[in-house]
Amino acid sequence: QVQLVESGGGLVKPGGSLRLSCAASGFTFSAYYMSWIRQAPGKGLEWVLYISSSGSTIYYADSVKGRFTISRDNAKSSLYLQMNSLRAEDTAVYYCARTACSSTSCQYYFDYWGQGTLVTVSS
């Protein structure tokens, strides 16, 4: 069965950096687009980034452009989120999600989600 397990969350000071990881299993990771989506405490969902199956194409939300970078290692079935210049408003649970976009069909909804990892930006 499809599993996505995030790690790397924690407490970081404003202006600091953090790297999140997502370990995938139960499907052909290299065939699918992947995404990060976040949810501030008590708030709604915010899509953050998509990355294509090869890693060659990346889409960013304006709120993180220039500060966050998404990458993937298909050999390790892993997705990463490098977060720099963190702000208080980046405090959220960060979810790794499989995007329903593969070589056979492509739609940009999220069919499997991890359990999330909490990032808290505070001094």
Add this chain to the structure above:
Amino acid sequence: DIQMTQSPSTLSASVGDRVTITCRASQSISSWLAWYQQKPGKAPKLLIYEASSLESGVPSRFSGSGSGTEFTLTISSLQPGDFATYYCQQYHTYSTFGQGTKVEI
């Protein structure tokens, strides 16, 4: 940017009720819309994609309709496990979620 507006924000209902949630897009998104259910402390779960396609394993009491700018999620007979927050998501241009609708007793 495409804005998604859900209504109502909160909905009080009882087991067995028929429930309808509306999602409006600020511009046409064709049928590129998904619906998710989220329970407290859990990740969202996909219910509906492409506006009206039921995700595998999701009970048939959930249905979606609409195209263009107006969409609805209907739960035909509310069950105890359906009390949750529901989100719509457009994926016509990047991705945007609605603000959520909490279905409570």
